[in-house]
Amino acid sequence: xxxxxxxxxxxxxxxxxxxxxxxxxxxxxxxxxxxxxxxxxxxxxxxxxxxxxxxxxxxxxxxxxxxxxxxxxxxxxxxxxxxxxxxxxxxxxxxxxxxxxxxxxxxxxxxxxxxxxxxxxxxxxxxxxxxxxxxxxxxxxxxxxxxxxxxxxxxxxxxxxxxxxxxxxxxxxxxxxxxxxxxxxxxxxxxxxxxxxxxxxxxxxxxxxxxxxxxxxxxxxxxxxxxxxxxxxxxxxxxxxxxxxxxxxxxxxxxxxxxxxxxxxxxxxxxxxxxxxxxxxxxxxxxxxxxxxxxxxxxxxxxxxxxxxxxxxxxxxxxxxxxxxxxxxxxxxxxxxxxxxxxxxxxxxxxxxxxxxxxxxxxxxxxxxxxxxxxxxxxxxxxxxxxxxxxxxxxxxxxxx
DNA sequence: CGAGATTCATGTGAAGTATACCTTTAGGCTTAA
DNA sequence: AAGCCTAAAGGTATACTTCACATGAATCTCGTA
Numbered sequence: 001x002x003x004x005x006x007x008x009x010x011x012x013x014x015x016x017x018x019x020x021x022x023x024x025x026x027x028x029x030x031x032x033x034x035x036x037x038x039x040x041x042x043x044x045x046x047x048x049x050x051x052x053x054x055x056x057x058x059x060x061x062x063x064x065x066x067x068x069x070x071x072x073x074x075x076x077x078x079x080x081x082x083x084x085x086x087x088x089x090x091x092x093x094x095x096x097x098x099x100x101x102x103x104x105x106x107x108x109x110x111x112x113x114x115x116x117x118x119x120x121x122x123x124x125x126x127x128x129x130x131x132x133x134x135x136x137x138x139x140x141x142x143x144x145x146x147x148x149x150x151x152x153x154x155x156x157x158x159x160x161x162x163x164x165x166x167x168x169x170x171x172x173x174x175x176x177x178x179x180x181x182x183x184x185x186x187x188x189x190x191x192x193x194x195x196x197x198x199x200x201x202x203x204x205x206x207x208x209x210x211x212x213x214x215x216x217x218x219x220x221x222x223x224x225x226x227x228x229x230x231x232x233x234x235x236x237x238x239x240x241x242x243x244x245x246x247x248x249x250x251x252x253x254x255x256x257x258x259x260x261x262x263x264x265x266x267x268x269x270x271x272x273x274x275x276x277x278x279x280x281x282x283x284x285x286x287x288x289x290x291x292x293x294x295x296x297x298x299x300x301x302x303x304x305x306x307x308x309x310x311x312x313x314x315x316x317x318x319x320x321x322x323x324x325x326x327x328x329x330x331x332x333x334x335x336x337x338x339x340x341x342x343x344x345x346x347x348x349x350x351x352x353x354x355x356x357x358x359x360x361x362x363x364x365x366x367x368x369x370x371x372x373x374x375x376x377x378x379x380x381x382x383x384x385x386x387x388x389x390x391x392x393x394x395x396x397x398x399x400x401x
Numbered sequence: 402c403g404a405g406a407t408t409c410a411t412g413t414g415a416a417g418t419a420t421a422c423c424t425t426t427a428g429g430c431t432t433a434a
Numbered sequence: 435a436a437g438c439c440t441a442a443a444g445g446t447a448t449a450c451t452t453c454a455c456a457t458g459a460a461t462c463t464c465g466t467a
Contacts, residue, residue, distance in 0.1 A: 108447060125447045126423030304449095326411065346451055351412070367412065371460025374410025 016232075017270050017277065023230040024263035026256055029075055034225065035218045036068045039209055043076050046207045047182070050080065050091055050146050055180035058170065060204050062187045063211025066254030069186050070152055072211070077150065090145030092117075098157035101300075105157065107165040111136055114149070137172070140179045147181040154185040155192040159359075163200045170203040213253030219245035222255055223262060231266065237276050240265070244282060261285050291387045297360055298391055303399070304345060307336055308353045310395040312363060313388070316381055325376040326351055340399050354379065 022028050033040060047056045063069050077093045084091035094117050096104050104110040111132045112122040118139035122132060140147065149169070151157065158166065172181050185204055187193070193201055214222070223241045244265070248258035264285035269277045298309065311332040315324045330347045337344035345353075354377060358365040364380040383391060 106447080123423060125421065126445085128423095128446055131423095131446090345449095347411085348413085348452080349450055352450095355412095367457095369458040369460085370410080371458075372408060372462090373460070374408080375457060375459085376411055 017235045017266050017275075018230060019232050020230055021263065021266075023226050024259050024266075026260070029071065029078060030226065032225075033068065033072060033075055034222050035214060036072050036211070039068070039211055040072050040076060042209050043072060044079075046209075047076065047080065047148065050148070050182075051083070051087070051089060053089065053144075053146060055146065055173065056148070056182045057206035058183045058185070058204055059207045059209060060185045060187070060193065061209045061211065062190055062193070064213055064252045064254065065188050066248070066252075066256035066258075067211040067213055068255060069188070069211050073150055073184060073186065077148070080148075090143065091148070092145055093148045093150065095150045095152065097152045099153040106161050107168075108132060110157065110161070110165065115139055133168075137175065140176060140181070142178075144178040147179055148184060149181055150184045150186065152186045153188070155187040155189040158192065158196070163197050166204060167197065167200045170200070214249070214255055215253060216242075216245050216249040219248055219253060219255060219258050223258055226259060227262065230263075231277075235266075235276050237278050239279055240277055240282065243279055247282065247286065257289075260289055264288050287384075287386065290384065291390070294362060294383065294387060294391065295394060297362060298394055299398075303342060304349075305353055305357065306395050306398055307340070307342055308333055308350055309357060309362065310392070310399060311336055312354075312357075312379060312381065313392055313395070315379075324379040326354060326379070327376065329354065329379065336399070342399070351377075 023030070043059065043061075046059055049056045061069050061073065074095065077095070080091060081093060083089070094114065096110070096113060098104045098110070102109070104113050108125075108127075108129045111129065112124075115122050115132060115136040118136070120135050120139055122135065154166075166183075166185075169181075169183060183204060193205065196204070220241055223244055227236060227241060241262075244258050244261045247261060248254050251257065261282055262285075265277050265281040268284050268288065269281045274281075298306070301309070308329065311329045312324060314332050314336075315328050326347070330350050333350060334344055336342070354363070354365050357363050362382070364382050365377040367375070368378045369375045381388070
């Protein structure tokens with residue numbers, strides 16, 4: 001009889017394996033953050049002058065993806081905001097992710113975005129950048145307060161818009177009477193800061209905080225904690241968490257990835273109508289994640305980028321083992337434009353587009369010299385073959401349909 | 402045989418152009434006194 | 435005369451083009467051992 005009860009119970013539970021899926025999502029900020037105490041106290045210490053309404057030092061934070069940078073900063077920010085609210089401290093923390101296309105990838109757009117944070121309407125183009133700065137200044141100057149500006153993925157911004165803009169930002173303070181602004185730059189490119197103008201570098205990294213990767217043991221404990229909150233009891237089969245941790249540690253201790261693996265594995269198991277998550281689901285999850293990520297990127301590209309990518313795909317089929325080079329891609333691209341009626345761009349531009357696709361991580365393009373046979377980009381697809389067809393299909397739909 | 406010169410196919414920087422959007426300004430029309 | 439609307443003028447950011455020059459190793463050239 002007892003077993004029968006069990007069966008029913010399980011059946012009822014079957015509805016969902018999750019107790020709370022939110023806990024596993026990247027935006028979720030847990031009550032406690034493990035293994036980052038040192039960094040968090042460091043950041044908190046640096047920012048604490050805020051509470052006496054003094055300007056804290058600028059901070060430069062770096063560490064690989066998924067090492068808890070963004071999370072820790074947001075955590076500290078949240079704590080400070082509530083504290084500031086209680087004690088009536090005029091504090092404003094702005095978080096901006098510079099990687100978002102069309103949001104903050106040029107100087108104009110970044111400053112416009114900042115001004116919008118203060119409720120100002122800024123047109124997408126047309127105003128002098130200088131003017132946007134003025135609007136922003138005015139908005140800040142309205143009342144006395146401390147502003148902390150968190151620039152996530154700041155390396156992207158600098159790559160696309162140059163480092164002058166950061167210099168401008170760090171200089172803002174000298175033009176402000178009422179308020180003070182502190183910049184917190186987050187980057188996962190360690191080399192990036194070396195390429196900065198020395199002046200910019202020194203003012204941006206008055207303080208530095210380094211986030212080392214998690215090791216497998218730490219990843220496991222993080223996963224365990226979250227899993228308890230996220231899943232119902234007994235859902236996780238033995239060894240699931242170690243495997244997730246191992247997968248993520250294999251790269252560079254990427255916790256975000258580990259959590260995502262766990263979540264997607266759960267979703268997959270659920271969809272299959274299973275009652276527990278097995279090791280096999282994790283393998284499936286890994287494929288799914290990679291596929292979704294790439295498809296998402298591909299879908300959101302502008303037409304010209306899609307056309308270029310499609311040309312690369314076509315070239316890959318034709319020239320089997322030989323690697324693909326810019327000229328070939330451009331030829332196919334021209335033909336493609338003819339067929340689809342898309343206005344074709346110059347090779348100069350397509351060359352840049354290829355470089356950008358490389359930055360997005362969809363392809364691998366390295367500039368090489370073939371001696372007598374000139375110089376070109378050696379283009380390789382990084383797409384796993386399993387999703388190549390799917391990507392192709394999407395591109396075809398977008399380009400021809 | 403080896404040091405330089407040559408060469409190819411394209412990378413890359415700077416400057417120019419087209420387009421879309423903004424503000425300002427001058428004129429024209431309406432309205433109220 | 436004052437007020438309001440419109441259209442033209444003058445300005446900017448962005449995506450792209452045009453032009454011109456830079457690259458860098460395989461290959462060629464030619465002098466030398």
